[in-house]
Amino acid sequence: MxxxxxxxxxxxxxxxGPQGLSRGFAPDGRRAPLKPEVPETPESPAVHECQESQExxxxxxxxxxxxxxxxAMVGRQVSFTLHEGVHVTAHFGATDVDVANxxxxxxxxPIGVQAExxxxxxxxxxxxxxx
Amino acid sequence: xxxxxxxxTCSGHTRPVVDLAFSGITPYGYFLISACKxxxxxxxxxxxxxxxxxFLGHKGAVWGATLNKDATKAATAAADFTAKVWDAVSGxxxxxxxxxxxxxxxxxxxxxxxxxxxxxxxxLRIYDMNKPEAxxxxxxxxxxxxxxxxxxxxxxxxxxxxxxxxxLWDHATMTEVKSLSFNMSVSxxxxxxxxxxxVITYGRSIAFHSAVSLEPxxxxxxxxxxNSASLHPEKEFLVAGGEDFKLYKYDYNSGEExxxxxxxxxxxxxxxFSPDGELYASGSEDGTLRLWQTVVGKTYGLWKCVLPxxxxxxxxxxxxxxxxxTEEELEEIASENSDSIYSSTPExxx
Numbered sequence: 001m002x003x004x005x006x007x008x009x010x011x012x013x014x015x016x017g018p019q020g021l022s023r024g025f026a027p028d029g030r031r032a033p034l035k036p037e038v039p040e041t042p043e044s045p046a047v048h049e050c051q052e053s054q055e056x057x058x059x060x061x062x063x064x065x066x067x068x069x070x071x072a073m074v075g076r077q078v079s080f081t082l083h084e085g086v087h088v089t090a091h092f093g094a095t096d097v098d099v100a101n102x103x104x105x106x107x108x109x110p111i112g113v114q115a116e117x118x119x120x121x122x123x124x125x126x127x128x129x130x131x
Numbered sequence: 132x133x134x135x136x137x138x139x140t141c142s143g144h145t146r147p148v149v150d151l152a153f154s155g156i157t158p159y160g161y162f163l164i165s166a167c168k169x170x171x172x173x174x175x176x177x178x179x180x181x182x183x184x185x186f187l188g189h190k191g192a193v194w195g196a197t198l199n200k201d202a203t204k205a206a207t208a209a210a211d212f213t214a215k216v217w218d219a220v221s222g223x224x225x226x227x228x229x230x231x232x233x234x235x236x237x238x239x240x241x242x243x244x245x246x247x248x249x250x251x252x253x254x255l256r257i258y259d260m261n262k263p264e265a266x267x268x269x270x271x272x273x274x275x276x277x278x279x280x281x282x283x284x285x286x287x288x289x290x291x292x293x294x295x296x297x298x299l300w301d302h303a304t305m306t307e308v309k310s311l312s313f314n315m316s317v318s319x320x321x322x323x324x325x326x327x328x329x330v331i332t333y334g335r336s337i338a339f340h341s342a343v344s345l346e347p348x349x350x351x352x353x354x355x356x357x358n359s360a361s362l363h364p365e366k367e368f369l370v371a372g373g374e375d376f377k378l379y380k381y382d383y384n385s386g387e388e389x390x391x392x393x394x395x396x397x398x399x400x401x402x403x404f405s406p407d408g409e410l411y412a413s414g415s416e417d418g419t420l421r422l423w424q425t426v427v428g429k430t431y432g433l434w435k436c437v438l439p440x441x442x443x444x445x446x447x448x449x450x451x452x453x454x455x456x457t458e459e460e461l462e463e464i465a466s467e468n469s470d471s472i473y474s475s476t477p478e479x480x481x
Contacts, residue, residue, distance in 0.1 A: 006133040015180030024184025025222035
């Protein structure tokens with residue numbers, strides 16, 4: 001007598017993971033009323049907005065510069081400083097949309113050369129390349 | 132028809148998960164905190180594994196983490212020689228408690244008024260949460276680094292485990308009451324207040340002792356070196372995990388192995404039952420937390436029971452449904468640890 005194949009328990013969805021670089025604890029979350037009240041310092045809305053748009057512009061400029069630096073890196077030899085004093089070099093290929101991983105070629109590691117690899121950005125402390 | 136366990140993988144950590152703890156049951160459900168070598172302990176909704184927030188501030192691996200009963204406060208123990216107390220609702224750091232060496236364990240009293248810390252400096256420290264500037268009370272006596280320290284007997288006593296001994300201390304007099312010696316390294320300790328049971332793991336053994344007298348109750352041998360075990364709140368089952376990457380479930384009364392699951396890609400460091408006993412969570416060297424159902428196939432949290440199709444005696448065809456590619460699921464598929472095939476949201480059959 002054949003026993004029927006068991007099927008996996010169905011799941012509504014997968015557990016939600018961390019959102020990008022946010023540290024979470026949504027201010028409008030279910031437990032928000034439990035938070036101790038923080039007195040707010042009143043600021044005139046006009047001043048606030050001006051500061052905000054200045055900041056926003058500065059952020060946009062910095063972001064654009066960073067993206068251009070990534071473009072400049074493509075195809076070049078880059079030296080990465082990783083955790084625990086590890087240094088590797090590779091030819092930069094591409095990054096993903098969140099800049100969470102770098103796709104590299106000819107990764108020279110202490111244990112050999114890897115033709116293609118994904119470097120996790122959270123593992124990278126610093127990287128340098130010559131223009 | 133038998134249903135196969137579908138573990139829920141909680142990703143987010145980038146290094147081994149070394150400790151985890153559940154809160155009590157609160158009006159908002161129960162919560163789970165995980166300690167990780169990446170220095171960023173995370174808070175999750177206990178029944179779904181959904182990430183709520185990350186406690187940012189430690190500058191080294193976090194070795195221990197705990198929540199108070201109503202999940203309003205969290206405490207963490209880290210390799211940066213500090214223990215920190217956090218507001219578990221806002222994620223803000225409330226206190227940093229400096230120690231002289233790596234801190235391994237933290238535990239709140241039932242009323243959240245005191246925090247017990249312990250670590251490599253071989254001292255037990257008791258901090259008054261209402262007087263954070265005051266010096267903690269210290270209890271010495273251990274001759275090697277303390278791995279775990281827990282309040283017991285209604286917070287009137289303290290249990291602490293170092294490499295080869297487990298000691299019981301009286302809180303009021305700060306003196307040692309009793310001790311147990313082991314010839315193998317003690318890997319973990321869990322305290323069950325209802326019934327005053329102490330669960331200790333060492334080598335391939337899981338031992339149960341009275342938390343009041345330290346007298347042995349029973350012990351089981353397992354196929355592999357066990358790093359952590361947890362007893363079900365109703366004391367029907369226990370779960371354990373260790374160096375062979377598998378989770379084992381045993382009948383507490385008979386000692387019979389009931390189920391075992393592969394799934395983790397590395398040794399399991401910690402395993403705990405939820406406060407309602409409906410699921411258990413495991414933390415592994417592979418950087419993930421997994422949630423497992425105690426009763427496989429039951430509708431609970433994200434698991435949804437589906438009635439089998441009426442099939443007039445034929446073999447039921449295995450359902451291979453591809454997951455709906457929502458953003459979160461795509462992320463999960465791309466992540467290193469996705470390994471199960473999930474069926475899509477089942478159609479409701481009238």
